[in-house]
Amino acid sequence: MEKMDLSKFALADLLLTAVKSEISSQEIYARLALQVKNAFLQERMNFLAMEEGKHRQALENIFHQRFPDREIIVPEHPVVPLPEIHISDEQVPLSEIIAQAMKSEQAAHDFYLQLAELFNDDSEKKNLLLYFSMMEMGHYKLLDLEKNNLERLEEFSQEQELIHLGP
Amino acid sequence: MEKMDLSKFALADLLLTAVKSEISSQEIYARLALQVKNAFLQERMNFLAMEEGKHRQALENIFHQRFPDREIIVPEHPVVPLPEIHISDEQVPLSEIIAQAMKSEQAAHDFYLQLAELFNDDSEKKNLLLYFSMMEMGHYKLLDLEKNNLERLEEFSQEQELIHLGP
Numbered sequence: 151m152e153k154m155d156l157s158k159f160a161l162a163d164l165l166l167t168a169v170k171s172e173i174s175s176q177e178i179y180a181r182l183a184l185q186v187k188n189a190f191l192q193e194r195m196n197f198l199a200m201e202e203g204k205h206r207q208a209l210e211n212i213f214h215q216r217f218p219d220r221e222i223i224v225p226e227h228p229v230v231p232l233p234e235i236h237i238s239d240e241q242v243p244l245s246e247i248i249a250q251a252m253k254s255e256q257a258a259h260d261f262y263l264q265l266a267e268l269f270n271d272d273s274e275k276k277n278l279l280l281y282f283s284m285m286e287m288g289h290y291k292l293l294d295l296e297k298n299n300l301e302r303l304e305e306f307s308q309e310q311e312l313i314h315l316g317p
Numbered sequence: 318m319e320k321m322d323l324s325k326f327a328l329a330d331l332l333l334t335a336v337k338s339e340i341s342s343q344e345i346y347a348r349l350a351l352q353v354k355n356a357f358l359q360e361r362m363n364f365l366a367m368e369e370g371k372h373r374q375a376l377e378n379i380f381h382q383r384f385p386d387r388e389i390i391v392p393e394h395p396v397v398p399l400p401e402i403h404i405s406d407e408q409v410p411l412s413e414i415i416a417q418a419m420k421s422e423q424a425a426h427d428f429y430l431q432l433a434e435l436f437n438d439d440s441e442k443k444n445l446l447l448y449f450s451m452m453e454m455g456h457y458k459l460l461d462l463e464k465n466n467l468e469r470l471e472e473f474s475q476e477q478e479l480i481h482l483g484p
Contacts, residue, residue, distance in 0.1 A: 190371065190452065197364050204357065277470065284462045285357065291458040295451050303444065 156264050159229045162220060164265055165213045167228035169206055171258055176202035178235045178251065178315065185313050186244065191296060198289055205282055212275055232257045239316035245300040247313055248293050255290040259283050323431050326396045329387060331432055332380045334395035336373055338425055343369035345402045345418065345482065352480050353411065358463060365456055372449055379442055399424045406483035412467040414480055415460050422457040426450050 156164055176199045183195035210222055235250045262283035269276040304310060323331055343366045350362035377389055402417045429450035436443040471477060 188448075190368070190448065193367070193371070200360070201357070204360070273473075280469070281355075281357065281466060284466050288459045288462050291462075292455045295455050295458075299448060299451050302447070306440075 154230070154264065156230070156268060161268060162213065162217050163225070163229040164268070165209055165216070166222065166225050167230050167232065168258075168261065168265065169209050169213070169222065170224050170228050171232045171234070171254075171261070172202045172206035172209065173224065174234050175199075175251070175254060175258070176206065178237075178247075181315050182247065182313065185315075187311060194292060194296070198292075201285060201289070205285070208278065208282075212278075230261065232261060235315070237315045237317075239314075241312035241314045243310040244313050245297050245304075245310060247315065248297045248300070252290050252293045252297070255286045255293065259286040259290065262286065321397075321431065323397070323435060328435060329380065329384050330392070330396040331435070332376055332383070333389070333392050334397050334399065335425075335428065335432065336376050336380070336389065337391050337395050338399045338401075338421075338428070339369045339373035339376065340391065341401050342366075342418075342421060342425070343373065345414075348482050349414065349480065352482075354478060361459060361463070365459070368452060368456070372452070375445065375449075379445075397428065399428060402482070404482045404484075406481075408479035408481045410477040411480050412464050412471075412477060414482065415464045415467070419457050419460045419464070422453045422460065426453040426457065429453065 179195045179199035179202065183192050183199060186192050186195060213220070213222055233250075233253045235247060235254060260283075262279045266276045266279035266283065269279060300310065346362045346366035346369065350359050350366060353359050353362060380387070380389055400417075400420045402414060402421060427450075429446045433443045433446035433450065436446060467477065
């Protein structure tokens with residue numbers, strides 16, 4: 151994601167953007183965990199889903215602290231469109247889904263880094279968002295290693311696992 | 318770890334070296350999880366401990382398959398001395414323990430990469446060991462990000478968390 155000025159958006163909308171992104175990532179990883187054959191990768195997907203779920207909770211807490219009178223309504227179209235994983239109803243190679251998830255993690259990393267700048271008056275929340283940014287980068291790196299491993303296996307003509315995320 | 322020729326060692330001893338290393342890492346991460354204040358980091362430590370435990374199980378399975386008549390006796394002094402975390406009975410800054418854990422993960426990565434070469438007759442086990450190598454590199458990268466985060470906090474004169482791993 152290019153460096154963008156988030157200060158033109160309402161803070162509530164930005165927090166809801168992040169909540170939506172975490173819900174979407176959590177769902178994808180949970181679905182992947184049900185489908186991948188590799189038991190180690192399955193555990194890793196469950197772990198990523200768990201972390202995204204905790205991010206969501208923390209973001210909702212921040213929202214309630216800042217906007218105690220407002221309800222959380224997850225927007226269909228968030229103010230900042232973050233890349234999500236395209237859910238097709240066809241089978242897709244696992245490495246392709248991982249590549250999409252990496253883009254989404256990179257964007258989340260960038261988004262939190264910029265969102266943190268809007269919390270200069272609250273160092274605790276600012277540090278939490280910077281920590282989330284770092285965590286998403288950790289997801290990116292784990293996924294990158296998994297993708298490299300799949301590509302290595304493919305070189306030795308091992309069949310790519312196909313995943314069906316869609317309905 | 319420098320590139321070393323593992324073929325001069327007995328395979329059983331090399332597998333026991335790896336088992337010992339996984340036990341030691343699992344124990345460290347489990348102890349860290351009990352001590353760190355950050356709930357996200359705590360979950361990550363538990364996750365790393367869980368993965369090391371699964372590696373240990375898988376290595377023990379390989380040992381039993383290759384040496385069905387032998388018992389697993391974890392050596393006090395493995396044939397290849399892998400760096401372990403120094404357990405002092407004093408309090409140590411968290412970032413220092415993480416730095417030591419990173420060295421240990423790097424060494425485990427290198428070790429599995431070389432151990433895999435001894436399984437050229439068994440592509441399933443070879444791929445599993447290469448996968449473990451990749452997983453340890455994932456741990457290294459996650460720890461590196463955590464260490465950077467602690468150093469960033471320190472720049473803003475936040476006190477370093479002290480950890481007591483020893484008896």
